[in-house]
Every structure is written in structure tokens, then in C-alpha cells.
Amino acid sequence: MAQTHSRQSRLAWTTRLLARAKELESLKTGDFTLSSGQKSKYYFDGRLLSLDPEGADLISAAFLDIVRRSGAEAVGGPAVAAVPIVGALVLRSRLESPGPGAPGGLAGFFVRGEAKKHGAGKQIEGPVRPGMSVAVFDDTISTGGSLVMAVDAIQEFGCKVVATLCVLDRNQGGSDELRRRGLPFHALWAADGEGNVRVVE
Secondary structure (H helix, E strand, C coil), rough: HHHHHHHHHHHHHHHHHHHHHHHHCCEEECCCCCCCCCEEEEEEEEEHCCHHHHHHHHHHHHHHHHHHHHCCCCEEECCCHHHHHHHHHHHHHHCCCCCCCCCCCCCEEECCCCHHHEEEECCCCCCCCCCCCCEEEEEECCHHHHHHHHHHHHHHHHCEEEEEEEEECCCCHHHHHHCCCCEEEEEEEEEHHHHHHEECC
């Protein structure tokens, strides 16, 4: 019963999130060229949504529901897109934990495209340790470049990836690659080749 309630809540959050994306013009139609070089009939600017108060609230609520069921101890993804989501998700996990000193808060991290050339020379930033179970996410996945890079880096660091997530799956091969690797994958929305974006139920 609790799982059904959780699924209904997540569906409500993701449906409202899609409406909010359209209000902010974070999701718009037209002719666009993606970072992968592919052409698209629509464009999703995830930062407009994840840096909006309501957008951040809805993404973190939906993601936390999935992350908690995965058993992850930490959450993160590639810079720059995942950074605001990490902040919102870590804070929500703490605010929804039973109280001061109680377990339930998640650690956060983000993965740089490459290790820093100065300071400690880190590629992975945040209080994450080898051996931890982690969830890795991005705002969008198309061919999977940035999300797969983050997954590879955190696995090489010594963590176990127990979930991968995104707001929008463009269905251009990236999510198939994650599934091929045996990684659980979850998307809040999915798009078809015509640019129609729907909530994933």
C-alpha cells in the first residue's frame, strides 16, 4: 500500500514538474542542435528548472522517493547539470529524516569532467567514500556521455552504483547503455522521436 501511495505521489510531482517546465520555457519546441551534434525538434534547459524553487522542490521529491528505495547512501552526478539537484536532494533528505543525529540524510557529490590541476587534484567532490552505495543522475540523458562518464568515475573511485536517474530521457541510446551495464535506470519523463515528452508512469 505504501509503495502504491509513493508511486501516486511521484506521478503527481512529475506531472506538475512537466507543467512547470513549460511555464518557465525550460522545455520548448523548434529546431535545435544538441551537444552530441544531433538535431532535435525540442530543447530542454534543465538548469532553468532545477534552479527554480518549485522545480527544485519537485525534482528532489521525486528523486528522493526513488533513491531511498535503491538503498543509496550518497547522490551525485556530473557538473554542471547535477549540482543544483544534488544540493536540493541532500537538503530534502536531511529535512525529512527523523531528527538531529538520526540516520537518513544523504551525502552529496559531483563529478568534474576531469581532475583539477590544482589543490587536491580531485575529480569527485563531496563527502563520498569508497565502498558507499550511490545513485548517479543528470538532468537529461541523450547518448549518455556525461552520465556514463560520472558513473565510470564513481565506480573507479570504489563506490557501488545502485541507481541511475534523470529528469528527461531523450531515448537516444544513453539509457539503453546504462541498462546494458545492468544498472537500474529511472526517468521522470521520456521523449519520442517527434519531440513529444510524456511523464513516465
